[in-house]
Ligand SMILES: Cc1cc2nc3c(=O)[nH]c(=O)nc-3n(C[C@H](O)[C@H](O)[C@H](O)COP(=O)(O)O)c2cc1C
């Protein structure tokens with residue numbers, strides 16, 4: 001008799017919600033009933049409210065049960081062995097609107113395949129991009145990336161093709177690929193999800209990048225809070241080496257590329273690329289002045305291509321399907337897809353991959369279902385702790401780099417953190433400065449000292465002391481930090497602060513004061 005095959009995520013969110021206990025309960029019950037059970041631990045589909053989501057395949061389609069608890073395991077197993085009916089049955093997983101509305105170019109295998117199975121990876125389109133890349137020269141690969149319009153997904157949105165070309169044209173005896181997997185932004189988890197759920201996608205993207213620019217060694221600088229990603233990624237690297245995909249003579253081509261995972265130092269600033277390089281070299285995670293650009297003098301002074309995880313995970317699809325295919329998704333200069341991460345006070349939180357151009361309202365209300373507390377949405381912070389707070393009046397804005405920039409915001413790493421009407425934006429602005437106090441590397445004065453002064457000024461505004469004067473001081477301080485900071489940590493901390501003042505002045509006592517004056 002063939003084994004009963006079930007799928008259950010090993011993803012951190014699923015495990016936090018009890019997936020390992022569900023796995024044990026299923027195995028115990030199957031053993032008791034002498035049923036042969038093959039439990040495949042996959043990545044997550046990204047629908048967090050359904051985790052742990054147990055799936056069974058029928059007629060080549062997956063039927064889901066979620067959220068399954070340890071106590072549900074026996075009755076769900078009964079249902080699966082019987083007519084399928086159960087309170088926790090959510091039907092065909094790919095028909096769930098949250099999932100069906102997505103365009104999954106990066107996450108197409110996540111939640112579907114066994115993350116450590118190369119066979120699974122290959123049978124679901126894996127290595128098609130690498131095979132193509134191995135048959136053209138480095139310059140042609142760089143050109144494909146340039147034509148795709150891919151921009152860095154770590155936050156700055158810099159065109160990837162320009163960086164690839166710069167590293168590829170640099171002359172050096174050694175070049176490196178460095179993956180920024182520090183994922184420090186609040187409310188973001190796309191990097192973690194793909195590393196846990198489809199690590200070969202990152203490995204493939206890194207090899208293609210290495211072959212393109214002439215780098216033979218890659219490092220993944222991994223956030224220390226991601227032990228599952230570390231285990232899965234290292235397991236996948238071992239399997240890829242054993243299969244001749246990594247190491248010397250990649251797929252018989254004579255080309256060399258290998259990868260090492262480096263667990264990070266646990267500071268937000270180590271996500272900034274030059275701090276990251278210092279940390280990777282074993283030094284204190286302190287920002288380096290630019291120039292020189294890491295593309296020319298990066299890790300150990302050698303030309304280095306630094307990319308966010310999702311940037312590199314976009315590469316296999318670009319090579320496999322072509323730059324034009326990729327570029328046709330998105331809008332304007334924001335091409336391709338972005339995994340938006342819906343978090344905070346939201347009913348349906350999770351990962352939603354779609355083409356740029358989706359509106360914020362669609363993400364927060366239609367897809368995310370509004371707030372978890374069922375109160376009205378008051379604000380959403382876009383793009384991490386250094387991102388803007390936007391009010392619902394702006395939710396008709398399309399999510400693309402240019403529109404966000406024109407409205408004083410940024411796409412960042414695609415995080416959308418939702419707040420209901422109980423949020424106080426003065427407290428959030430204060431928190432932005434506090435965060436900067438904690439996380440500043442301390443190298444430059446506007447950021448190191450400015451953030452401390454920022455907390456003090458906001459406290460004075462809150463207390464109503466010299467209110468008007470302190471509102472002006474707050475604005476001047478923000479301007480000084482933008483103009484005088486060495487990196488975007490100090491340079492962008494004013495964004496959440498100023499957006500809070502601009503869109504929610506009443507929380508700073510500003511509107512009330514004006515009204516009182518009239
Ligand atoms: C304070 C600070 C923190 C950052 N944290 C991250 C991070 O956690 N992950 C990331 O990919 N990029 C982060 N970045 C952006 C990186 O400096 C860099 O732009 C990125 O790694 C480049 O890769 P990309 O072109 O693929 O986006 C951060 C930048 C700053 C200023």
Ligand code: SF4
Pocket residue numbers: 269287439440441442443444445447448485486487488489490491
């Ligand atoms: S802005 Fe802040 S984090 Fe960046 S270099 Fe200056 S002190 Fe360091």
